Amino acid sequence: MKVCVCMYETTNCKVGCVCGGWSMVLLEHGMGCLSQPGKPMTLHHSTMYRKSKPIVLCTGNKNKLKEIVEIFGENFPYKVDNQDIDLPEYQGEPEDIARAKCELAAEHIRGPVLVEDVSLCFNALGGMPGPYIKWFLGKCGTAGLYKMLDGFEDKTAYAQCIFAYSSGEKESTVKIFDGRCEGIIVPPRGPTNFGWDPIFQPNGYSETFAEMSIDVKNTISHRSNAIQKVKDFLLQGNH
Numbered sequence: 437m438k439v440c441v442c443m444y445e446t447t448n449c450k451v452g453c454v455c456g457g458w459s460m461v462l463l464e465h466g467m468g469c470l471s472q473p474g475k476p477m478t479l480h481h482s483t484m485y486r487k488s489k490p491i492v493l494c495t496g497n498k499n500k501l502k503e504i505v506e507i508f509g510e511n512f513p514y515k516v517d518n519q520d521i522d523l524p525e526y527q528g529e530p531e532d533i534a535r536a537k538c539e540l541a542a543e544h545i546r547g548p549v550l551v552e553d554v555s556l557c558f559n560a561l562g563g564m565p566g567p568y569i570k571w572f573l574g575k576c577g578t579a580g581l582y583k584m585l586d587g588f589e590d591k592t593a594y595a596q597c598i599f600a601y602s603s604g605e606k607e608s609t610v611k612i613f614d615g616r617c618e619g620i621i622v623p624p625r626g627p628t629n630f631g632w633d634p635i636f637q638p639n640g641y642s643e644t645f646a647e648m649s650i651d652v653k654n655t656i657s658h659r660s661n662a663i664q665k666v667k668d669f670l671l672q673g674n675h
């Protein structure tokens with residue numbers, strides 16, 4: 437990261453911002469910065485948008501993409517492009533799968549990338565199917581997934597969404613953001629257009645993800661919890 441030292445005094449910034457090369461431009465434009473000396477700057481959103489490289493979100497899942505775009509919202513200051521690259525997913529712990537997927541995406545894109553990997557974890561099964569939910573869903577369907585818990589009293593589960601971000605720079609480390617939503621597995625209810633939504637009923641709600649409005653899902657979901665962390669990270673000037 438290039439280090440800039442602010443040489444201009446503004447109301448908010450006196451000296452020494454570490455800002456990835458932006459402060460001169462911004463300060464010459466009279467925009468100032470909002471950070472404490474030595475801390476990353478919070479930059480003016482529209483300027484960030486114009487100056488920074490787009491973040492490439494690598495996913496082939498249109499439902500995910502729709503939710504991600506909605507959760508980022510209109511005021512998200514970075515341009516996010518989508519590329520449907522078929523990235524191999526290794527076996528292992530969810531975080532390791534997301535990290536490996538992100539490294540492959542960064543190699544391919546050679547720029548800033550975000551990937552997402554989702555797990556549905558049944559507590560009675562020690563967290564399985566977890567990251568393999570896609571394959572279980574494909575082979576057993578939602579009703580079959582519910583039946584997997586027939587022999588267990590414990591129907592509790594959690595949905596986990598891991599975002600992984602890489603700046604795409606050589607030797608940059610992958611940053612992980614883990615978001616979860618606790619709930620129970622129920623017989624399928626509601627529209628069937630997105631994965632296992634019909635069998636996941638989040639705690640505190642009487643509707644499954646599939647039955648509730650997308651606005652409600654997007655405020656409580658595993659995905660929205662993870663994206664909030666991604667947003668906080670990026671808005672601290674980390675992109």
Ligand SMILES: O=c1[nH]c(=O)c2ncn([C@@H]3O[C@H](COP(=O)(O)OP(=O)(O)OP(=O)(O)O)[C@@H](O)[C@H]3O)c2[nH]1
Nearest residue numbers: 494495496497552553554569570573630631632633
């Ligand atoms: O009902 C759902 N509500 C959700 O909120 C949700 N998020 C993901 N999924 C499904 O869970 C598996 C994850 O696998 P996954 O993370 O590898 O996704 P994917 O392979 O479809 O896309 P990607 O890897 O290209 O991003 C896939 O079957 C997804 O369809 C969801 N189902």
Ligand SMILES: [Mg+2]
Nearest residue numbers: 496525553570
């Ligand atoms: Mg996948």
